[in-house]
Amino acid sequence: MSEKIIAPKGLAGVVTDETSISKVMPEINSLVYRGYKVQDLAESCSFEEVAYLMVNDDLPNADQLKAFTEKEKSYRGISDDLLSVIGKFPKGAHPMDTLRTGVSFLGLEDDRIWDNSPETSMDKFIGLLARIPTIIAASYRHHKGLDFIAPDSSLGMSENFFHMCFGKVPAKEIIKAFDVSLILYAEHSFNASTFTTRVITSTTSDMYSAVVGGIGALKGPLHGGANEQVMHMLKEVGEASVARQWMLDALAEKRKVMGFGHRVYRNGDSRVPTMKKYTEKMASFTGQEKWLEIANILEDTMVGEKGIYPNLDFPAGPAYYMMGFEIDMFTPIFVMSRVTGWCAHIMEQQANNRIIRPLSDYVGEGERAVRPVSER
Numbered sequence: 093m094s095e096k097i098i099a100p101k102g103l104a105g106v107v108t109d110e111t112s113i114s115k116v117m118p119e120i121n122s123l124v125y126r127g128y129k130v131q132d133l134a135e136s137c138s139f140e141e142v143a144y145l146m147v148n149d150d151l152p153n154a155d156q157l158k159a160f161t162e163k164e165k166s167y168r169g170i171s172d173d174l175l176s177v178i179g180k181f182p183k184g185a186h187p188m189d190t191l192r193t194g195v196s197f198l199g200l201e202d203d204r205i206w207d208n209s210p211e212t213s214m215d216k217f218i219g220l221l222a223r224i225p226t227i228i229a230a231s232y233r234h235h236k237g238l239d240f241i242a243p244d245s246s247l248g249m250s251e252n253f254f255h256m257c258f259g260k261v262p263a264k265e266i267i268k269a270f271d272v273s274l275i276l277y278a279e280h281s282f283n284a285s286t287f288t289t290r291v292i293t294s295t296t297s298d299m300y301s302a303v304v305g306g307i308g309a310l311k312g313p314l315h316g317g318a319n320e321q322v323m324h325m326l327k328e329v330g331e332a333s334v335a336r337q338w339m340l341d342a343l344a345e346k347r348k349v350m351g352f353g354h355r356v357y358r359n360g361d362s363r364v365p366t367m368k369k370y371t372e373k374m375a376s377f378t379g380q381e382k383w384l385e386i387a388n389i390l391e392d393t394m395v396g397e398k399g400i401y402p403n404l405d406f407p408a409g410p411a412y413y414m415m416g417f418e419i420d421m422f423t424p425i426f427v428m429s430r431v432t433g434w435c436a437h438i439m440e441q442q443a444n445n446r447i448i449r450p451l452s453d454y455v456g457e458g459e460r461a462v463r464p465v466s467e468r
Contacts, residue, residue: 096451108448109290113146113436114279122362126150127277138262139249139274139429140164146279146432147217147439157369160218161248168224168243168252170194170230171201177199177228187231187424188311194227195220199300206298208442216299217435224431225249228424229256250274255427258416265377266415271371273408276363277426279433285309285316289434293441294448306434307427313350316430319422322409326386335389343397351406352394360401371407374414383410423426 099106114125122129125147133142137151144152144160152160166322174197181190198220199205204212230240233256241256250270252262260269280286288309292302308438310316329338375384391402412422 098453102272108282110288111437111440113283113433113440114281114349116281116362121360123280129378130276130363134275134366135277137138139278142275143221143432146436147214151250154276163218164222164249164265165243167219168245169184170198170223170226174198174201174227175230178227178234181227181231181234183235183237186311186428187228187235187420188307190221190231190319191227191309191424191427192311194222194231195212195300195307196304197222198227199298199304202300203342205300210296210422210439210443212436213299213442217431217439220299220303220431220435221249223251225428226419228428229253246431254353262415263377265373269374269411270415270457272370273367273425274429276367276404277408277429279430279436282301284312285430286434286437290437290441291448293438294445295354296445299435299438303431303434303437306430310427310430313421316423316426318350318403319405319409320419321424322405323413323422325390326352326383326410326413329386332382332385332389335386336393339393340391340397343394349394350388351409352400352402361403363404364402364407367404367407371411371414373413375457380414381415393439431441 097195112126114123116123120129124130125133125142126149128145133145137145140161141151142248143164144157166436177197178190178194181193184383189364200217202219204216226243233240238385242261243252244255245252247255248267254261254267254270266294282290288308289302289322292300292305327423339349357429371387375381387406391406394400394402409419409422412425413419417425
């Protein structure tokens with residue numbers, strides 16, 4: 093056995109493996125997906141193009157994109173059995189819990205569960221990409237006591253999601269902002285949920301189990317659930333006139349303020365300027381400038397007092413709210429996007445696998461004798 097290596101708590105700064113999928117590049121202040129700056133992808137590409145990029149070596153040409161999108165559209169439907177299960181979910185259940193269960197059910201229905209060949213894994217990925225939005229929308233409709241709306245194969249992914257949730261497609265300005273958010277959320281190296289999917293995959297478990305594990309990790313407020321907490325915070329503040337004092341009080345009381353700071357970024361999340369641009373567009377388009385005003389004051393105060401910058405969740409939360417989504421929908425939307433990065437990492441792990449099995453230092457009691465219950 094090799095010499096034991098003591099890693100810092102939380103594996104901070106530890107490089108555990110190689111990846112060709114994404115990298116944070118401080119020297120150009122950017123996150124790149126397979127070499128492309130994410131801000132360039134967000135401005136120039138559709139989410140479908142980026143989803144293709146995640147699991148391939150490059151962006152698609154016209155023929156490749158057509159084949160990919162046609163297959164995704166053909167996979168959007170979910171079975172009557174799954175719809176029946178969704179109809180039995182408690183109406184007060186969190187959408188991340190209903191989504192986790194829905195993805196697990198997809199695994200039950202797939203008789204290729206143990207087939208981890210590259211071709212089958214790619215097909216499973218497209219199925220997950222297509223059906224996760226349908227599960228989220230169906231669960232939302234159930235929660236609201238509304239009838240299920242079937243997917244529309246004439247629509248793009250973002251347009252179809254709004255159609256399945258609300259029965260209509262919003263203005264192109266909202267669709268573009270939503271698409272941008274999905275691109276920015278698609279992938280971010282070995283974050284907690286991605287690492288979870290790779291750990292599960294390393295045991296040679298199946299893709300559905302790995303994605304369910306990723307959903308469980310992303311649900312946490314210190315990871316994906318932060319975008320929900322940001323909007324709860326903005327609503328708690330309520331008015332721009334009290335925002336600065338609210339932040340000063342929170343800092344003085346050492347409260348956890350969601351949406352700020354990042355394990356990887358120290359001088360600001362490179363994704364934030366692009367998302368903030370589209371959050372500003374949402375505020376102007378919807379007439380809900382109030383949330384942007386509060387957010388700007390909170391950001392200025394935090395940066396001025398602590399030098400801590402916002403992460404992607406900070407502008408994404410109010411953007412989703414202004415688009416018309418309920419707060420507990422924000423993290424499931426994150427899953428719609430991040431499943432692309434998860435599956436790319438799952439397939440990368442499958443291609444060059446070794447089980448991920450770290451050690452731990454035991455700090456409990458030393459060896460001791462078991463006494464009869466009468467003597468304890």
